[in-house]
Amino acid sequence: MKICVQREDFDLNAELDALKHKRPPVGAIVAFTGVVRASDTVSSLTLEHYPGMTEREIARHVEYANGRWPLFGVTVIHRIGELRPGDNIVLVAVAAEHRRAAFEATEFLMDYLKTQVPFWKQEAGQEKSQWIEARDSDEAALTRWHQD
């Protein structure tokens, strides 16, 4: 598994290429990229995190996903600092033998990244900035992983 919390952007193709060469032979790679939405009112987004806990939390959820689905490789890259509309925020990429495991594990990891891993977003507008509020719908999304 590869887990990075970084200021720099990531290279999607390079990350996918690295996953492609995992053994045993990879047949499916699913990648989710979160991007800062373009907006008339938001000029930038600043991401803060809890160094140490962030990496531990991500690793915990990746380990769980590895136990639940037959995965060959997982890459999670989350950016911090100031980001502009159109900038990449997060990459979750999962390699497996078949697509279903890769799709499900990617969604699982995104649902947990959104609700359990200590990142916080602050939006800056023309005049003031505000912290984004957590959404109940993100929390509710976790329940589907509790079944079976």
Add this chain to the structure above:
Amino acid sequence: MTVLYFAWVRQRLGTGEEQIELPPEIGTVRELAEHLQSRGGAFADVFSEPKRLRAAINQEHAAWDASLQTATEVAFFPPVTGG
């Protein structure tokens, strides 16, 4: 013990980190939050709404009634909004 604050909690308190000598009668996260609230000022404001806060002990999510017995680092922060 190190106590950390993040996001708007950090901003409103004006500090991200402090060292606290834990009074012996404080055994849980809730009691620590109440202790911090009793300082008044911004601390009273922030800790008056525990429903808006989350906590971690030694870098793991912790419930409000979790024991501080093995805690060397406690953090208070808003519900997370990454991803």
